[in-house]
Amino acid sequence: MKIFHKVFICMFSASIVTGTIALCVLVIEQSKALEKDIHRNYLSLAGVMSKSIEAGYLAGKWPFETLAEAQEHGKIVFWLVAKPDGEIILASNSSMWGKKLSDKYFSSTIKSFDTKFEGETVRLIIYPLEITEEGKNWIFCMGYSLEPIINARNLLLERGLISFAVLTILVAIVSFLLSRDISEPITKISKAALSVARGDLDQYITIRTDGEILQLADNFNKMVRDLKKQRNELKKLLKQKDEFIYQLGHDLKTPLTPISALLPLIIEREKDPKQKELLDVVLRNVNYMKKLVMDTLELAKLNAPSTRFDLKRVNLSSVVERVLYNNKPLFMENGINAENKVREDIFVKADELRLEEVLNNLISNAVKCMPDGGNLTVSAEERGKEVVVHVKDTGIGLTSEEKERIFDEFYKVDRSRHDLGSTGLGLTICKRIIEKHGGKIWAESEGKNKGTTISFTLPAYR
Incomplete structure (x- = not known):
C-alpha cells in the first residue's frame, strides 16, 4: 500500500x-x-x-x-x-x-x-x-x-x-x-x-x-x-x-384598561379611609396585571420573526446620557450616584428607541438591587466589530444559579418580596432586543452583596 x-x-x-x-x-x-x-x-x-x-x-x-x-x-x-x-x-x-x-x-x-x-x-x-x-x-x-x-x-x-x-x-x-x-x-x-x-x-x-x-x-x-x-x-x-x-x-x-382608569376616580370620591386603603390595594394589583400583560405582549412581539428594527448610526454616549438624565429623579430618591463613562466617539448600529428601552430596563433593575443606595456606572469598549456595553451596580449581587436564570421568562431573583413593580420579564425583553441586534447579553457577579454587571454587545458602526 x-x-x-x-x-x-x-x-x-x-x-x-x-x-x-x-x-x-x-x-x-x-x-x-x-x-x-x-x-x-x-x-x-x-x-x-x-x-x-x-x-x-x-x-x-x-x-x-x-x-x-x-x-x-x-x-x-x-x-x-x-x-x-x-x-x-x-x-x-x-x-x-x-x-x-x-x-x-x-x-x-x-x-x-x-x-x-x-x-x-x-x-x-x-x-x-x-x-x-x-x-x-x-x-x-x-x-x-x-x-x-x-x-x-x-x-x-x-x-x-x-x-x-x-x-x-x-x-x-x-x-x-x-x-x-x-x-x-x-x-x-x-x-x-x-x-x-x-x-x-x-x-x-x-x-x-x-x-x-x-x-x-x-x-x-x-x-x-x-x-x-x-x-x-x-x-x-x-x-x-x-x-x-x-x-x-x-x-x-x-377589561384592565377601563378598570385602571376608573379606580382612581372611585378612590378620589371615597370618604371611608379603610375602603380607600382597600381600593388602593386593588389599584396596585390592577396596574401590576396591566404591566404584566403589556410586557407579555411586548415579548410576544419581539419573538415574532416579522418584527423589524430601525437600525442606524447611533452615538452611544448621547443615548446613555439621555437615559441617565431621564432617570435622575429615581436616582435622587434612592440615593444612587450614576455615572456615564462611555466615550463620545463610540458609535453603534442600533435601533435608538429599543436601545433606550434596554438601558431603562437595566437601570431600573439595578436601582431595585440597591435598596440602600450606591453607585451605578455605564461604560463601553470596542472589540473588533462589536461594542461591549457594561451596566455595573454595587447592589445585592447574584449567585451562580441566579446568573444562569436571570434572563428567563418570569424569573425573579427574590420571589419572597412579591414585588408588584416587577413582572419578571424586563431582562427577558432586553435579551430579545439585543439578540434582534445580532448581539448577546450576560450577567457577571462575584456573589451576594458584591454588585452585578450586566453586559451586552452591539454591532459597531464603521
Whole structure:
C-alpha cells in the first residue's frame, strides 16, 4: 500500500469519526433543547394561567373559559388551585375538587417534578399565587404529559444510532476500496457534518460519484432533512404558543384598561379611609396585571420573526446620557450616584428607541438591587466589530444559579418580596432586543452583596 493511501485512509477515517461524533452530539443536544424548550413554554403558560386566576379572584369570577382554552391549546393533562391547608378549590377535573394535597406540593417558589397521574407520567409545575391566606400562598398546579418528549427523544436517539452505524460501516468499506478521487467528496461530507453540528442545517451534498460514498451523501441529506423538519415543527409549536399568549394578552388588556382608569376616580370620591386603603390595594394589583400583560405582549412581539428594527448610526454616549438624565429623579430618591463613562466617539448600529428601552430596563433593575443606595456606572469598549456595553451596580449581587436564570421568562431573583413593580420579564425583553441586534447579553457577579454587571454587545458602526 502506498504512503499516500495510508495517510489518506487515516485522514479520511478521522474526518468521518469526527463527523459521526458531531452528529451524535447534535442529536443529544437537540433532544435536550426540545425538552428544555417545551418545559419553558409550559412554565410561561403556567405563569399566564396563574395571573388569570389571580385576576379572576380579584374580580370575583373564575376565568373558566380562559383556563379551558389554555388547557386545550397547551394539551395540559390537568390543572388545579389549592389553598394553604391543601384543599383543592378549583380544578379542570371536578372529581378533584375538595380533595387534599400534601405539604410537598406547597412552596413559596416555582418548582416542578415528575409523578404518575392515572397511569401516565406527567410533569407537575407548582406555581405560588399572589393570593395569601394567613400569610401563606395559594398554589396553582399544572400537569403536562411527558409522552411526546419521550417519543421525540427516542426517535432522535434511534436516528442518531442508525446514522452512526451507517457511517461506521461505510468508513470501513471506503477506507479499503476507494482511491485518491474520493478525497473531494469526503471533504464535502466532513465540512457539512461539522456545519450541522454547529446548528447550520442548510446543507445539501451533491457528489458526482457512485457506490458507498453516494449512499453516505444520500443518508446524510436525508438525516439533515429530518432534522430540519423536526426543527420547523418545533418552531411551529413555539409560534402557536406566542400567538396564544399574544391573543390572551389582548383579551386581558381589554377589561384592565377601563378598570385602571376608573379606580382612581372611585378612590378620589371615597370618604371611608379603610375602603380607600382597600381600593388602593386593588389599584396596585390592577396596574401590576396591566404591566404584566403589556410586557407579555411586548415579548410576544419581539419573538415574532416579522418584527423589524430601525437600525442606524447611533452615538452611544448621547443615548446613555439621555437615559441617565431621564432617570435622575429615581436616582435622587434612592440615593444612587450614576455615572456615564462611555466615550463620545463610540458609535453603534442600533435601533435608538429599543436601545433606550434596554438601558431603562437595566437601570431600573439595578436601582431595585440597591435598596440602600450606591453607585451605578455605564461604560463601553470596542472589540473588533462589536461594542461591549457594561451596566455595573454595587447592589445585592447574584449567585451562580441566579446568573444562569436571570434572563428567563418570569424569573425573579427574590420571589419572597412579591414585588408588584416587577413582572419578571424586563431582562427577558432586553435579551430579545439585543439578540434582534445580532448581539448577546450576560450577567457577571462575584456573589451576594458584591454588585452585578450586566453586559451586552452591539454591532459597531464603521
